[in-house]
Structure formats: structure tokens, C-alpha cells
Amino acid sequence: MTDRPHKPTMRDVSRLAGVSRMTVSRVLADPSLVAQETRDRVLKAVAQLRYVPDRVAGSLSSRRSGFVALVLPTLMNTNFADTAQAINEALREADYQLLIGFTLYRSSEEVDCIRSLLTRRPEAIIITGGVHSREANALLLESGVPVVEMWDLPERPIDYAVGFSNFEVGRAAARHLAGLGHRRIGAIGPAAGGEARDFRGEDRLEGFAAGLRECGLPDGLIIRNPDIPLSFTEGAQSISRLLDLAPDVEAVFAISDLQGVGALLECQRRGIRVPEDLSIMGFGDFEIGRQCVPSLTTIQTDSRAIGRQVAEIILNALAGQDGRETPRPDALRDIGFTVVSRGSTRTRTP
Amino acid sequence: MTDRPHKPTMRDVSRLAGVSRMTVSRVLADPSLVAQETRDRVLKAVAQLRYVPDRVAGSLSSRRSGFVALVLPTLMNTNFADTAQAINEALREADYQLLIGFTLYRSSEEVDCIRSLLTRRPEAIIITGGVHSREANALLLESGVPVVEMWDLPERPIDYAVGFSNFEVGRAAARHLAGLGHRRIGAIGPAAGGEARDFRGEDRLEGFAAGLRECGLPDGLIIRNPDIPLSFTEGAQSISRLLDLAPDVEAVFAISDLQGVGALLECQRRGIRVPEDLSIMGFGDFEIGRQCVPSLTTIQTDSRAIGRQVAEIILNALAGQDGRETPRPDALRDIGFTVVSRGSTRTRTP
DNA sequence: ACTTGCGATGTGACCGGTAACATGGCATCA
DNA sequence: TGATGCCATGTTACCGGTCACATCGCAAGT
Numbered sequence: 001m002t003d004r005p006h007k008p009t010m011r012d013v014s015r016l017a018g019v020s021r022m023t024v025s026r027v028l029a030d031p032s033l034v035a036q037e038t039r040d041r042v043l044k045a046v047a048q049l050r051y052v053p054d055r056v057a058g059s060l061s062s063r064r065s066g067f068v069a070l071v072l073p074t075l076m077n078t079n080f081a082d083t084a085q086a087i088n089e090a091l092r093e094a095d096y097q098l099l100i101g102f103t104l105y106r107s108s109e110e111v112d113c114i115r116s117l118l119t120r121r122p123e124a125i126i127i128t129g130g131v132h133s134r135e136a137n138a139l140l141l142e143s144g145v146p147v148v149e150m151w152d153l154p155e156r157p158i159d160y161a162v163g164f165s166n167f168e169v170g171r172a173a174a175r176h177l178a179g180l181g182h183r184r185i186g187a188i189g190p191a192a193g194g195e196a197r198d199f200r201g202e203d204r205l206e207g208f209a210a211g212l213r214e215c216g217l218p219d220g221l222i223i224r225n226p227d228i229p230l231s232f233t234e235g236a237q238s239i240s241r242l243l244d245l246a247p248d249v250e251a252v253f254a255i256s257d258l259q260g261v262g263a264l265l266e267c268q269r270r271g272i273r274v275p276e277d278l279s280i281m282g283f284g285d286f287e288i289g290r291q292c293v294p295s296l297t298t299i300q301t302d303s304r305a306i307g308r309q310v311a312e313i314i315l316n317a318l319a320g321q322d323g324r325e326t327p328r329p330d331a332l333r334d335i336g337f338t339v340v341s342r343g344s345t346r347t348r349t350p
Numbered sequence: 351m352t353d354r355p356h357k358p359t360m361r362d363v364s365r366l367a368g369v370s371r372m373t374v375s376r377v378l379a380d381p382s383l384v385a386q387e388t389r390d391r392v393l394k395a396v397a398q399l400r401y402v403p404d405r406v407a408g409s410l411s412s413r414r415s416g417f418v419a420l421v422l423p424t425l426m427n428t429n430f431a432d433t434a435q436a437i438n439e440a441l442r443e444a445d446y447q448l449l450i451g452f453t454l455y456r457s458s459e460e461v462d463c464i465r466s467l468l469t470r471r472p473e474a475i476i477i478t479g480g481v482h483s484r485e486a487n488a489l490l491l492e493s494g495v496p497v498v499e500m501w502d503l504p505e506r507p508i509d510y511a512v513g514f515s516n517f518e519v520g521r522a523a524a525r526h527l528a529g530l531g532h533r534r535i536g537a538i539g540p541a542a543g544g545e546a547r548d549f550r551g552e553d554r555l556e557g558f559a560a561g562l563r564e565c566g567l568p569d570g571l572i573i574r575n576p577d578i579p580l581s582f583t584e585g586a587q588s589i590s591r592l593l594d595l596a597p598d599v600e601a602v603f604a605i606s607d608l609q610g611v612g613a614l615l616e617c618q619r620r621g622i623r624v625p626e627d628l629s630i631m632g633f634g635d636f637e638i639g640r641q642c643v644p645s646l647t648t649i650q651t652d653s654r655a656i657g658r659q660v661a662e663i664i665l666n667a668l669a670g671q672d673g674r675e676t677p678r679p680d681a682l683r684d685i686g687f688t689v690v691s692r693g694s695t696r697t698r699t700p
Numbered sequence: 701a702c703t704t705g706c707g708a709t710g711t712g713a714c715c716g717g718t719a720a721c722a723t724g725g726c727a728t729c730a
Numbered sequence: 731t732g733a734t735g736c737c738a739t740g741t742t743a744c745c746g747g748t749c750a751c752a753t754c755g756c757a758a759g760t
Contacts, residue, residue, distance in 0.1 A: 007494060009716060020740050025718060035738060050492055055469040056409045057716035060745050065406055075431035085425055088452060097470065100450060102438060119405040120447065142400055144357060232641040261638070268643040288611070288638055291582040293618040359746055370710050375748060385708060407746035410715050704759075711752070722741070729734080 008049040017045040028053055059121070068096050068314060069122035071113055073105045073129075073198070074229050077258065079284050079303045080128065083150065086307025087126065094315055096123070105196035105228045107133045114139050124314045130154025130161060131199040146317040148310050152200055153334055160317075162309045162333045166200045167207035169299050169337050173253040173281055174211025176297075176339050181348035182251040182279060185212060186221030188238035188263065189255035196228040201255045204283060208253050221246050230255075235262025236269075243270070250279065250348060257282035257289040260296050264344060279345035294343025301337045309333055358399040367395040378403060409471070418446050418664060419472035421463055423455045423479075423548070424579050427608065429634050429653045430478065433500070436657025437476065444665055446473070455546040455578045457483045464489050474664045480504025480511060481549040496667040498660050502550055503684055510667075512659045512683045516550045517557035519649050519687055523603040523631055524561025526647075526689050531698035532601040532629060535562060536571030538588035538613065539605035546578040551605045554633060558603055571596050580605075585612025586619075593620070600629065600698060607632035607639040610646050614694060629695035644693025651687045659683055 014021045019038060026033045027042040034042070045051070059065040068091055072080050088098050099120055101113035114136055117125070124145050130152035132140070140147045140158050147158040153165050177185050189205035190198040209219040223238045223245070235254055239262070242249060254260035260282025267274050274280055274294060282289055282298040289296035313333075364371045369388060376383045377392040384392070395401070409415040418441055422430050438448050449470055451463035464486055467475070474495050480502035482490070490497045490508050497508040503515050527535050539555035540548040559569040573588045573595070585604055589612070592599060604610035610632025617624050624630055624644060632639055632648040639646035663683075 011716080021717075022741080023739060026739085029718085033738080038738080050488075052465065052468050054410075054471060054716055056406060056415055056471050057745095058718070059406045060410050060747085061716075061718040063718095063745070075425055075435055076428070078426070078428075081425035081431055085452065088450075092466075095466075097449060097466070099447060100438075102435065115402065116442075116445075116447070118402050121404060121406050138400075232637050236641060262641060265641045265643055287582050291586060291612060291615045293615055361746080371747075372711080372749095373709060376709085379748085383708080388708080404746055407715095408748070410717085411746075411748040413715070413748095702760090704757105706755105706757090708755090709753085712750095714749085715747090717745090719744085720742090723739085725736105725738090727734105727736090730732095 007054075008051045010051070010053070012049055013042065013045045013051050016049065017042045065121045065123060066096055067099050067120050067122040069114075069117040069120070069125045070098050070100045071103060071110065071117070071125070071127040072100060073103050075102070076229055076231070077256070078286055079151075079301075082303035083307040083310075086304040087311050090308055090311030091314070103128075105198055107136070107197070108195075111136050111139070118143055123318055124148065126150060126310055126314070128152075129199055130157065130163070146314060148313055150306055150310050152203075153332065157331055160313050160331050160333075162306050162313065162335060164301055164335055164337050165207075166203035167210070169283060169301075170204035170207025170209070170253070170255070171211035171214075172207075172337070172339055173204070173283070173299060174208045174215065174217075176341075177251040177253060177279065177281060177345070178212070178215040178217060180251065180279065180345060183217060183348075184221065184246065184248055184250045185217060185252070186223065186242050186246060186249045187253040187255070188223045188225065188235065188242060188259055190228050190230065191224035191226040194226040194228065196226075198228050198230070201230070204255045208255075221249055230258050232258055232262035232265070235259030236266035237262075239263035239266050243272070251345065252278065252280050254280065254282045257284040257286035257296060257298055260298065260344075261286070261288050261292055264292060264294075264296060274344050275346040281345055285340060290342075297342045297345040298340050299337050300340045302335065305335055309335065357404075358401045360401070360403070362399055363392065363395045363401050366399065367392045415471045415473060416446055417449050417470050417472040419464075419467040419470070419475045420448050420450045421453060421460065421467070421475070421477040422450060423453050425452070426579055426581070427606070428636055429501075432653035433657040433660075436654040437661050440658055440661030441664070453478075455548055457486070457547070458545075461486050461489070468493055473668055474498065476500060476660055476664070478502075479549055480507065480513070496664060498663055500656055500660050502553075503682065507681055510663050510681050510683075512656050512663065512685060514651055514685055514687050515557075516553035517560070519633060519651075520554035520557025520559070520603070520605070521561035521564075522557075522687070522689055523554070523633070523649060524558045524565065524567075526691075527601040527603060527629065527631060527695070528562070528565040528567060530601065530629065530695060533567060533698075534571065534596065534598055534600045535567060535602070536573065536592050536596060536599045537603040537605070538573045538575065538585065538592060538609055540578050540580065541574035541576035544576040544578065546576075548578050548580070551580070554605045558605075571599055580608050582608055582612035582615070585609030586616035587612075589613035589616050593622070601695065602628065602630050604630065604632045607634040607636040607646060607648055610648065610694075611636070611638050611642055614642060614644075614646060624694050625696040629698075631695050635690060640692075647692045647695040648690050649687050650690045652685065655685055659685065 010021050010024050014024045027039050075081050101117050103110040125147045130149045149161040152163045187208050190201040192202050212219045223242045225238050227234050282296050285298045285300035360371050360374050364374045377389050425431050451467050453460040476498045480499045499511040502513045537558050540551040562569045573592045575588045577584050632646050635648045635650035
């Protein structure tokens, strides 16, 4: 907190090195533009003054902030944390700084968050999900920068989307459990009414219900919990409610591994054997799901790959605008998903 | 990505409202300074043009960026994610934007990260841990803004620190396990040699070893794993190594619940009963530790409270500088820790 | 009636960089 | 030898706000 009289500016460096400010700027931005000898003198001055360039000023002047905005529901979900890290790693190489905002699954927060991030003039915006309020949509559209939606596959993305169909994930889960011979099949997931909404979880749940119906099975055993965000604890509660409702349930789909593992642990506490008495399947392929006993059958999507692809799209789009035309990459990237069968599910034995 | 001719600026708003730019600025910054009628006219113009103020320009001019820099090792550890969210929530109320950088537990990354964040002229810096390279320290000291170190309690903090003694945590763990009557006691934690280092984990491990010695017990059963960051999987590996080394070990301290839960699950796989055959104790009070079966004995510290206190210190320090003198809050805040005894440990039965 | 003071608004400089263009020196080439 | 062109560097304006100060009108005080 040592307060120096004032932080050295580029002018101070230029004076010390006996050159113009512009030369200092060049040395820092692209050293090859400056003669070796001058460059060394400037760098010596930079080191001597411990000069740290001011990107605030630089951004204003160059009209390139070097920011990329990232809108996430929360960090409590490891998948989002993974994606965020992967994006960060890829963008930092190109010297972009991530600006993260959180919505807590609330529409009102989402709008505030976007508006606030836009004041920082990000060069691109990454947002979780493909469903936004009218106001949020308007802000994104008018932002003037590329928008990437992720973890979902909207029919008509704003600009780009990287994700998969949550509805199809649910459908695949239903078919998988039905395919194992189960008939009394339930699910646990988010309720649709509250202020906080997990639209992607809701989609998986709807896809699951649709899948059950396609298999000629009833879709009445679905527990919808309004406590968003989801957690292990919430999974334990939901499975409890389901077991109270239908003690003879044979298989359960949890729309997140967080809930799935929570459910599994609750079963252990209740002495319900998994998978002998109950098959449990989750979504997200969390590390804890791979490690737990029995390991959790899940639907896997690659969180880090989503992040990498998002970053790639952005770097492409931003490179495209400085001159050389880059072919516009696919607006919609479906990264797909895979059912990973593990110990927590098994074929029904009559 | 709609490219309008150019984004409206304050000048456009001022013209439309028939006032000067300064009046627009006032309406946005402190509406009470402007007459009702004028204010309404300006706000109408703002809405009509969908004007979004440019904080890049504002920051440069006012010399207040509205940024707070946060340096974290990773988001993979829920504790840090919790703290980050808590900080964010508190700072957003005061309209500060968090700038997050990740070190991945590497000293070299830490320096780069700090340097890069400093170019954005943050008004405060929050950094994880109390041990930094000489270069990082110099940068922080010269930054000219308040620095808050967290999750540790350095003897001589740069400016402020919010945390607890990791060494004492380890010592308390040793005493707790020894107090249960165990004699063959081991631990799993990070190795000290590699490029990536978890200094706080190392401190807990050292404290643990010291605690064992104080109790007159040998400290030879400590597994140090260089795979940082820690994870469930790594915990499973480490406990395996420990069990191979000393099959008769009675109790284990894992320096993180991540490892502790991983160890617990590995024991389940191997048919080792916890706590009957082996007591396991972790650190961090992760949700999964509370939920798993048996639930994990741990040492609890409040991640969100750390975040809240960090934010409080910063808001205080930053308020202090605009005129009214605020008493400098305690430079060092020890938020302490608590041993939480749960199902994974029990008294030794001879 | 004249001064005083305050509320509401405007003026101009400035924050610290960078884009765009200008300049000067020197080697190359017809 | 003069034109040409490139390399290295300098000059100037400007990015979009806000600060400090100036101005103006009007009500209150003496």
C-alpha cells in the first residue's frame, strides 16, 4: 500500500530513455518495430521505474479492452468451474482477461450482470444456456460483439453456441434405464416455477419424461425440487421424497451427478442397496461420481472441451476482425454426450 | 453482433437531451445533483438510445477502475469457489467487479498473473496464501493499493490477512486423533518439491507432524504426493500408498476433505471398514464430506466468512480513502477453525 | 436595492495510452 | 546523381468519460 508520489507513466519511461512516448509504446507492443539499441534503453528504463503499463488507458485509446465477459449461474457446480478454467487458460494465451459474473440462476440477476459487464466493453460475451429474458436478449444483440451461448443448443443462437441438447440427454437417460428392463422409473430435478430456474435441468427432465412415454412407461414419478442450485444435500432430500412416494421405484435419473451422488449416499444411509434394490443414474460425469462406491452411471459431456471450443470460436471471431477474413466457424457446435454405464445401474432381475 | 455505426456515447445522449455531457454524467453518477425535469429528459434519452456508459473511459478519467483483483490457485477446490462467490456478492453491492486470475499453485504463474492484473489498475488485491515469491511480493508492495492475503495467517502480512494458522490446524488434527487413543497415525498431503506447491497444505502437514511428536508419536507415516492440485482420485491413490506402506495404520489425516473423501471411498472399495478398521479425518468441511457414509470428521473453517471479511476490509479501506478517515481495521483476522467430529473417526478399541 | 449564497448547469483541461500520419536518414537502383 | 523506398522515430489528435472551476439565475438576508 506504499503510496508513491504517482505511479510512473509511459511519459516517465520515455523521458528516462530519451525517446518519445510512442517509441515506448512500440517497444511494449511489438519490439521488432524498434532498433535493438533503443529497445534496450527503453526496457532498462521500464525495469528501473518498475513501470506497469495502464491497460485502462490503452483500452480506451485502442478501442480494444482485452476483456471477455463470462456469465455463469454459479461456481458451486464443478462443471462450470471446469469450463471457466478451460476458457481462461485458452484466452490468457492471447492475453485476454475474463470478466466473470454470476446469475445464481436468476433472470433478474442475469440482466443486471450483463448490463454491468457491458460497461466494461468486453470484446466477446459468453453466456450459460440458451434461454434468456427478452431484455437480456436485447442487450446481447445490441452489444456489438460476438455472443457465445454454451451448455445448451438453442434452436436459433444469438451468434454461436457450443453445447448439446439437454432434452436429448434426458431422453437418452430414459431409454437407457428402460433398456435395462426397469418399469418403475423416477427422476429428480429442478422445479420450473420459482425465481431461480435451471432451464437446462428442466429440459433434461422434460426429455426424460418424453423418453419414458416413448417407451410406453408412465412419467409420474418425477420429483421437482425448487431449491436451486442443486447440491448433494438436495439430491438426498429429493430421493427421500421419491422413496416415500414410491417405495417400489426401480431406477432413478438425477439431472445432475451432484444430486445423483447425494441420492446414492442417502440410499446407503437407508440401507437401500444400489444397484440391487435401486439403479441410479446421473449427469455430468463429476469426479466424485467416478470415485464413489458403487461408481455412478452417468451421461458424460466434456466440460473442458466446451470451454476450449468456446475460446476457439472467440479467438477466431476476434482475429477475423483485424483484417484477414476468417471463415465464420459453425455457429452451432454440438459436442454431444455419452452414456457411461457404471456400477450404480444394472439390469432388472425379476 | 449487429454492428451499429457506432455505439452511442455520452455526447449523443447529451445532444438528444439538449444538455451538456457533464449533466448526463451527473444524472448517471448522482441524480440528486440534477433538477427533476432535466433528469427525466436525460434518462429518456439514455433509454431511447439504449446508452450503456463506458467504464473504460470513466475509469481512466476518475482514476477509479472499480476493479478488485483476486488471485486464486484454482476453482477445482470448492472452498475457493465458495470464497470467490462470497467476495463477489459483497463487492458487487458496491459496484466493484472482480478480476480473477489463477496460479494453478505455481509461483511463476502467480507472478504473471499479478502483473497482468495490475495493468488493469485494480483498487485492491486479494491473494490466496501468505507465501509468495520475492518478485510477487515486490509487485504487491509497489502496487499502491491495499493487499489482502487470505486462507493463511502470515507472520507479517503485506497489508491485511484473513485466515487461520494452517500449522495449528494440522497440530489440532494430530492431537484429535491421538486423543482418540490411536498410536499408528498417518497423513496424506502435498509434496514440497515440485513446481506446483500447496504451501498451506504443506503447513498443515508440518503442523500435523509436530503435533504427533508432541504426543510422543512417530511421524513416519506421512505420504507426500506431488500431484497438485489435490483431488478425490489423488486421495484414493495416496491412501493406497499409505496402506501398502503400513497396513496396520489406525488413523489418517488428509489435509483436504477432497483427499479425505477419496481415501474413504478407496477404503470402501478395499473392504476396509471406516471407522472400525481405520479412522479418517479431513479438512475443509466440504458438503460431500458431510453427506458421505460415514460422514467425514473434519476441521471446519468458514469459506464464505473468509470471503465476507475480505470484502469488508476492502470496502472499508477504499471508503477510507475518499475523505473521511476510517479507523484501520485489524490487519490480521484469525477466523479460527473447529474440529468437527463425525462418523469417520472413533476411539480406538484395543 | 445590494450583497450573499446556493442550486443547476456549462466549460475546458486532462486521464494515459495508441492510431495515423509525418519526418528524416540512409541504402538501393535506374 | 536524383528518385525511390524502407526503417526508425516523432508529432498530433483523439478515445469517452470526469474533475475543478466558472457561470447564471434566483431567493433570502440586511
